[in-house]
Amino acid sequence: MASDQSKPIVKGDGARAASDKRPFWGRIAYSGAYQGISDFIFKSKRRQFLLLVSFPIFWVLFAHLGPIVQMFWVSFLDAYPPSAGQEPQLTLxxxxxxxxxxxxxxxxxxxxxxxxxxxxxxxxxxxxxxxxxxxxxxxxxxxxxxxxxxxxxxxxxxxxxxxxxxxxxxxxxxxxxxxxxxxxxxxxxxxxxxxxxxxxxxxxxxxxxxxxxxxxxxxxxxxxxxxxxxxxxxxxxxxxxxxxxxxxxxxxxxxxxxxxxxxxxxxxxxxxxxxxxxxxxxxxxxxxxxxxxxxxxxxxxxxxxxxxxxxxxxxxxxxxxxxxxxxxx
The missing domain is CATH 1.10.3720.10 (MetI-like)
Incomplete structure (x- = not known):
């Protein structure tokens, strides 16, 4: 009589199965890469501060000052938009x-x-x-x-x-x-x-x-x-x-x-x-x-x-x- 052969249970299979049932963002939050990045950023107050101010600085530089700087640059050109094959010259x-x-x-x-x-x-x-x-x-x-x-x-x-x-x-x-x-x-x-x-x-x-x-x-x-x-x-x-x-x-x-x-x-x-x-x-x-x-x-x-x-x-x-x-x- 053939005996039933049960599948060997490997330690950790239960945790892995439970983790597979988590939502997508939940699996990312518990991933090693995410944990490593979080530890790298939030264990240093200096890195926390840089992360916090990076978005406002980016917004000010590119959304506010960027167009103004571009306008100043254009004001010193003799032609804009430049024609094909023509290099704009600086002028007052x-x-x-x-x-x-x-x-x-x-x-x-x-x-x-x-x-x-x-x-x-x-x-x-x-x-x-x-x-x-x-x-x-x-x-x-x-x-x-x-x-x-x-x-x-x-x-x-x-x-x-x-x-x-x-x-x-x-x-x-x-x-x-x-x-x-x-x-x-x-x-x-x-x-x-x-x-x-x-x-x-x-x-x-x-x-x-x-x-x-x-x-x-x-x-x-x-x-x-x-x-x-x-x-x-x-x-x-x-x-x-x-x-x-x-x-x-x-x-x-x-x-x-x-x-x-x-x-x-x-x-x-x-x-x-x-x-x-x-x-x-x-x-x-x-x-x-x-x-x-x-x-x-x-x-x-x-x-x-x-x-x-x-x-x-x-x-x-x-x-x-x-x-x-x-x-x-």
Whole structure:
């Protein structure tokens, strides 16, 4: 009679069978290679730090600084994109074009003036809103109010710009309201003027002013105002001596953001502005919209605006920093 021959049991077969039932990522996590890499990285704090900062550094270098460096490089070329068999040459002519005609310097200066004035106007309009939200709305309701204020910013720049166009049109809500009040007989041409462009940019940049101001004002302890009131300071004196100085950090951040963003708007000036409100972004875009070797000139103009805007904001931040130190003293 044949005897049953059982398969010999090898030690470790059970563990191997159990491991085969794990999901794919589970098998990788328990593999020797993965364990070795994990031990190599996480047993050293220095290697952990390098791994942690490598992704942000990679993003900043290649997604932010990379295009800017490329734009600077293109601005010194005599032709771009280069033709087949042609080697681009380095030149400063693209930068010199900016200073050759007033048709280029006028929109440049207009853009800086617009951005400066509108930054100040946005600050004046939004500061009371941020103050009311931070100091007069209950803390549990502040998030709800913020969400309500942020609703218009859930859509893109173009949609919000068209909303301004609908508001200011000849048959828009503003003209209809003025006509209903008996203040006008015919529509006022608000569109394609400095007023329409200013209103549009202030509307689009208000969020970038609101959030830094709200954050700075919300951090001011209430007992500071109470102490000032106990010392006899009235509401206006408390604002000038306590609230405003302690919120200068938010003012600096908000004004910097609004100014830099305002200098770079393109779609909004095209849709809301007119011939007398041409901004520098439109001039720059003109070089990229034509055929030929005009891209280097557009890149040079972009670099000029970038350098000027950063220099002005640097001076502004330096001034505000010294002002804050003076208030602390």
């Amino acid at each position: 002519d693209n930068w010199a074009v900016f200073f050759s005609k007033s048709i280029f310097t006028t929109p440049f200066l207009r853009t800086l003036a617009f951005a400066s004035v509108l930054t100040f106007a946005t600050l004046i309009l939004i500061y009371p809103v941020a103050y009311f939200l931070a100091k007069h709305v209950k803390r549990q309701n502040q998030m709800i109010m913020l969400l309500i204020l942020l609703i218009p910013f859930w859509v893109g720049e173009i949609v919000r710009t068209y909303a301004i166009m609908i508001l200011l049109g000849n048959n828009g809500a503003l003209n209809l309201l003025l006509k209903a009040l008996g203040l006008i007989d015919r529509p006022i041409p608000f569109m394609y003027t400095g007023f329409s462009l200013s209103l549009g940019i202030v509307y689009l940049t208000s969020l970038y002013m609101l959030m830094p101001l709200y954050s700075a004002l919300e951090k001011i302890p209430p007992n500071y105002h109470e102490a000032a009131a106990d010392l006899g300071a009235g509401p206006w004196r408390r604002f000038w001596k306590v609230t405003l100085p302690l919120s200068l950090e938010g003012v600096t951040s908000g004004c910097t953001l609004v100014f830099l963003i305002s200098t770079g708007y393109y779609a909004t000036p095209v849709l809301l502005g007119g011939p007398s409100t041409t901004v520098f972004a439109e001039t720059i875009a003109g070089f990229f919209h034509v055929a030929g070797n005009e891209w280097p000139t557009g890149a040079a103009f972009s670099c000029i605006m970038l350098i000027t805007a950063l220099a002005l904001t640097g001076v502004f931040n330096k001034f505000m920093g010294s002002l804050r130190k003076g208030n602390v003293k």
